[in-house]
Amino acid sequence: MVSNRATLLAVxxxxxxxxxxxxxxxxAALPDMQHRLHTQLTGLQWIVDAYVLLVAMLLLSGGVFADRFGRKRVYLTGAGVFTAASVVCSVAPSVGWLVFGRVLQGIGAAALSPASLALLVAAHPVPQERVRAIGLWAGFSGIGMAAGPVAGGMLAETFGWPAIFLVNVPIGVVLLVVGARVLGESRNPQAPAIDVPGTVLSVLGVGAATYALIEGGARGWTSPEILACFAAAAALLAAFVAVERRRPAPMLPLHLFRERLFTVSNSAMGAVGFALMGASFFFSQFFVYVQGSSLVRAGLQTLPVSAAMVVVSPYAGRLAARYGFRALVTAGLALAGLGLLALGSVHADTGYGNVWWRLAAVGTGFxxxxxPLTGAAVQAVGPQEGGLASGVSSTARQIGGVLGVAVLGAVVRGQQSGGASFEAGLDRAFVVAGLVTLVGAVATGLWLTRSEPVRAAVPGERRELSTSAKG
Incomplete structure (x- = not known):
């Protein structure tokens, strides 16, 4: 039994x-993609956002699918789609095909990720064991995040960008073979029905807005096509809200946002996704195109961001429990925002000794x-809605990331179209990301000024919120 649990944990x-x-x-491989695929900044934005958009819009549905149709089945299906999509990406002859492969990867990830956590939770009914298992799951995830820039730089430099997708194939095969043998099937017979209208409207609405933001700089912000996309996005998202209000089991229960803490934490999470993913999109490009680094060196140079996140993240919950949600989140957002503003003043001749600490400040702050933001979102609602609240928090971060890549890319293109250099465009993008983060810090502090300090729970521990904090 212990051996099976250990294998399940590993899978x-x-x-x-x-x-x-x-x-x-x-x-880390974006500069090589731009060179080999002969694409512009717009193409690179679609390569990133096509994946993030599908993950953001399908993440909540993926968890419901797992509960309703079987967690093992959804997990293996997600792993299979993700692996096959990685092959499609690796052999893509053009940006269009690569974007298509990234869409398929996003669909696979949206099924695989929530199903993996659901399988883990179902296999560990004892709270203490579950906490340890989730801690290992999150820690291993952090290792993947930290290894990405270095592995991407090395693979792209040595074999070219297709290698960064081929590395997923042996991992996917292991997951499918071992998972089919050791994973036990489980499901929730009371799981709600799939919210098909809500899912479709959310994908189309955010997708239309993303298209307009990415293509607006190239086609003209006042062109009929772009204006039509913005209008369609507004109409689709308004329809989404209307549908969700009437659905008996909506993918996004709007009543959750009546809780002030839930609204504040998810708004702040959206700002985190916007600034972190939007700025990260340009880190390797800065080192390669502005400072002339190789792909491998650029991957190593961006490491302070992810390394700081991996090292600091395990302590964030304890610090929030000690000093309070509002104090820690406000301080973290302020530190990250100042780090991004500091990145807005680096140039081609800035030594790395004067750059790495700015990246480390960004990673530490976020x-x-x-x-704490995820913990606060979960605490703000009832225990039966904790899983849903966690999913909404992840979705808020992903949607923020989609918009961050689109908006900051538009900032860079806008600067270049005005005659500025790519370096000047990057400086402006980092400043915009920093300002958005600082606004999030100020708003978080102000919105909760009159409430008692909210103690975000250490994993596995639940604290009751004060009446004032719950609004």
Whole structure:
């Protein structure tokens, strides 16, 4: 039994490792993709956002699918789709085919990730054991995130960008073979029905907005096509809200946002996704195109961000429990925002000794916020909605990331179209990301000023919120 549990833990952790590795490994290979595929910044944005958009929009549905149709079945299906999609990406002859492969990867990841955690939780009914298992799952995920920039730089430099996708194939095969043998099937017979209208409207609405933001700089912000996309996005998202209000089992229960803490934490999480993913999109490009680094060296140079996140994240929950959610999140967002503003003043001749600490400040600041924000979102609602609240928090971060890549890319293109250099465009993008983060810090502090300090729970521990904190 212990052996089976250990194998299950290894399989589920490896699946999440593969998903998180893919999040960061692609960024290191973007300069090589741009060179070999002869694409512009717009193409690179689609390569990243096509994946993130599908994960963001299908993540909540993926968890419901796992509960309703079987966690093992959904996990293996997600692993199979992700692996096959990685092959499609690796042989893509053009940006269009690569974006298509990234869409398929996003679908696979949206099934694999929530199913892996659901399998882990179902196999560990004892709270103490479950906490340790989830801790290992999250820690292994962090290793994947930290390994991505270095592995991506080495693989792209040595074999070319297709290698960053081929590395998923042996991992996927192991997951499918071993998972089919050791994973036990489980499901929730009371799981709600799939919210098909809500899922479709959310994908189309956010997708239309993303298209307009990415293509607006190239086609003109006042062109009929772009204006039509913005109008369609507004109409689709309004329809989404209307549908979710009437659905008996919506994918996004809007009543949750009546809780002030839930709204604040998810708004802050959206700002984190916007700034972190939007800025990370340009880190390797800065080192390669502005400072002339190789792909391998650029991957190593971006490491302070992910390394700081891996090192600091395990302590964030304890610090929040000691000093309070509001104090820690505000401080973390402020530190990250100042780090991004500092990155806005680096140039081609800035020595790395004067750059790495700015990246480390960004990673440390965001690491201090992610776990407490998720914990606060879960605590703000009833215990039966904790899983849903965690999924909404992850979705908020992913949607913020989609918009961050789109908006900051538009900032860079706008600067270049005005005659500025790529370096000047990057400086402006980092400043915008920093300002968004600082606004999030100020808003978080102000919105909760009159409430008692909210103690975000250490994993496995639940504290009751004060009446004032719950609004």
């Amino acid at each position: 589920t952790c490896l699946g999440q490792f593969m998903v998180l590795l893919d999040n960061t490994i692609v960024g 690491a201090l916020t992610l776990s």
